[in-house]
Amino acid sequence: MEKTWLAEYQKTGIPESIELPSENTSLVDILERNFQKFGSRDAFIFMDKAMSFSELEIASRKFAAYLQSLGLAKGTRVAVMMPNVLQYPVVALGVFRAGLVLVNVNPLYTSRELEHQLNDSGAEVLVIIENFATIYQAIIGKTAVKHVVVATVGDMLGTLKGTLVNFVLRKVRKQIPAWNIPGYVKFNTAMEKVNANSYKRPQLSLSDTALLQYTGGTTGVSKGAELSHRNLVANLLQCDGIFQSKFGPGDSEKDDRVFCALPLYHIFAFMVCALYGMYKGQANILIPNPRDLPAVIKELRKYQPTFFPAVNTLFNALVHNEEFKQLDHSRLKISMGGGMAVMESTAAAWKKITGSIIVEGYGLSETSPVATVNPPASTEFTGTIGIPLPSTDVAILDDDGNHVALGEQGELCIRGPQVMKGYWNRPDETEKVMTADGFFRTGDIAIMDERGYTKIVDRKKDMILVSGFNVYPSEIEEVISKHPKVLEVAVIGVKDEKSGEVPKLFVVKKDPSLTTEEILAYAKENLTGYKRPRYVEFMDELPKSNVGKILRKDLRK
Structure with a gap:
């Protein structure tokens, strides 16, 4: 070629190529060197609160020590369900430094979507921001999660500012705290439970798994891309x-x-x-x-x-x-x-x-x-x-x-050292997307x-790309088809000036009383925002092939 x-x-x-470090190193080695190198420089800034590289080093080491205190085996998956707040880098780096595997979770997931990802990854720990804790409450006992850490947006903003921010979120925006999670630990409590000096650096190599990043891959089944x-x-x-x-x-x-x-x-x-x-x-x-x-x-x-x-x-x-x-x-x-x-x-x-x-x-x-x-x-x-x-x-x-x-x-x-190890526990799906020569x-x-x-x-x-997020018609179809008034459904992507594309539904009614408003409300209950259809068109029948397969391409005409 x-x-x-x-x-x-x-x-x-x-440069034509890069030179990787030796096999017995890891992402942790690189980041730890840079903590020392950049020290007093700001690493992250959120709501005008700056966290330096030195502060990030100590905080992430403390969170790593907390995770180690739970007795978790190397490679245990830790799901993190947070928006862009200061706790995210602390937790993510803490997971890596503890020798565990980070599982990124979209905080806007519905309970159904969260349940699937937690079960598929086998995550034993969930770190979640308070605003979204109710999503997890609906599936307590249905996953392998044993430990839950609940953070608030204001945890790392200082006592006065943090208290004010949390008050605004809870009262003014009516985001009521959800503490009905058995055995949960507050983020600040977890950080206070351990000393940074109790952290024990694990042995890691370039081959070890670092991250499960969930994607639909080439089908509608959400899979974890296993990144080393x-x-x-x-x-x-x-x-x-x-x-x-x-x-x-x-x-x-x-x-x-x-x-x-x-x-x-x-x-x-x-x-x-x-x-x-x-x-x-x-x-x-x-x-x-x-x-x-x-x-x-x-x-x-x-x-x-x-x-x-x-x-x-x-x-x-x-x-x-x-x-x-x-x-x-x-x-x-x-x-x-x-x-x-x-x-x-x-x-x-x-x-x-x-x-x-x-x-x-x-x-x-x-x-x-x-x-x-x-x-x-x-x-x-x-x-x-x-x-x-x-x-x-x-x-x-x-x-x-x-x-x-x-x-x-x-x-x-694409072939290169950045290509995943494969889909987590899905060798059949991995085989479908990899050629013999890599x-x-x-x-x-x-x-x-x-x-x-x-x-x-x-x-x-047939993937639909909504503001950079992969949306798969088969997942939406599976959800909408469960509505008692829906006989058949098909989904395609249509162009949208703001999002690039948005999902559109084609529905054959089982009950003539079914309305567009009912469909959209049902989608809102069961799908993350970017996956929700924006348009609904009712049809007497859907175009199909000789063997009965719905022909999405005919719906695009």
């Missing part, structure tokens, strides 16, 4: 190889800041904001709700970030905001788009306002996540997903696994040009 992108590496100063320390360390070093043209080959400048408006439980933000920021010594500005544009703009004005990773939805909202246009964008070094396609009109408006090109990239949970990206040295928006990262091969294959000619369509396939089949249809730049043109499967 000809690596047509190597000339672009040379032109833009990107090697996968995460490799992607960290690969990202550094790409971004060093803007941030330098060594440490970032002391006042470099990442604007983290992406949720940290999503693999994009987890790698590009949290891990990369800690690796380079950058402060992460944590934004809990990117839909609150006045709050987002307030933080942008205050902190003037140098690195802005986001999805098209947020970029597009900001370029149409008059206040954003008046901000000082002179410190912005990189704007990175991922999770969904960046619209050309959005990229043009962003460049005009900020002077910064949106560097579009591509990745998946299965690739830790970054697989391709446009060189940050680019001077124009390309409308492509760029070239492969260092030590990464990209192939465009036909259905028989043969390479297609440049300029021809085929399935985008390529991961993404399910996306793409074209590669003569320079090695790849463009996504379609999706092989």
Whole structure:
């Protein structure tokens, strides 16, 4: 396979490969070195409360010691259900440092979705923010969870501010605390129970599993992409190889800041904001709700970030905001788009306002996540997903696994040290997506040009991409089909200006009295927000093949 992108590496100063550390090291080794190196620098900032690298080191070591005090075996899964708050990096790093496996959980999950993920991962510990504790209460006793730690948003903001924030959330916003969880432990109590010096560093290697990142994969069944320390360390070093043209080959400048408006439980933000920021010594500005544009703009004005990773939805909202246009964008070094396609009109408006090109990239949970990206040295928006990262091969294959000619369509396939170990406890599903020579089949249809730049043109499967989140029709269909008044249902994705795509339902009624409002209310009870259908169309019958399979392609016409 000809690596047509190597000339672009040379032109833009990107190294061809990365060198991984020795097998007996781990992500923990890298982060611990950086705790010492960056010391007093801010690591994370939330609601104007800064946590330095030294403070993060101590807090994460204490949480690791608490987890070890529970007598958990190496490799035990710990589910973390939190938005962007200061506790998230403390807990996530504590899990790694204790030799355990982090399971990222979307805090907006319904009880049904949470139950599936907890059971599939076999998580024995759940760390959850108070606002979402009622979701877990509905499934107590139905999972393998033995220990529950409940945190509040204000836990790490200081006594006065923390108390005020918690009061506002509970009373003004009517988010009543939910303590009806048998044997739960408050986050601050857990931290007080142990001494950081009681922490015992476990033996870890690059081969050990670090993270289960749940994704729908190529079917509607939610699966955990099993990511090793090697996968995460490799992607960290690969990202550094790409971004060093803007941030330098060594440490970032002391006042470099990442604007983290992406949720940290999503693999994009987890790698590009949290891990990369800690690796380079950058402060992460944590934004809990990117839909609150006045709050987002307030933080942008205050902190003037140098690195802005986001999805098209947020970029597009900001370029149409008059206040954003008046901000000082002179410190912005990189704007990175991922999770969904960046619209050309959005990229043009962003460049005009900020002077910064949106560097579009591509990745998946299965690739830790970054697989391709446009060189940050680019001077124009390309409308492509760029070239492969260092030590990464990209192939465009036909259905028989043969390479297609440049300029021809085929399935985008990726090979590199960031590709997952496999789907957790699903060897059959892993086999479906891996080729004999180590390529991961993404399910996306793409074209590669003569320079090695790849463009996504379609999706092989029926996945719907809503604001960067994978939504699978079969999961929605399974839920809606359980409504007593529904006879048949099919789901497709339709274009949406804000989210890229949204689900649309086609329903055949069992009971003529069924209404659109009933369907949408039922979906709200059983599906996370981004999975909920926005449109409902009733039909007398659904298009089907000769063997009775519903033909979604006919519904798209």
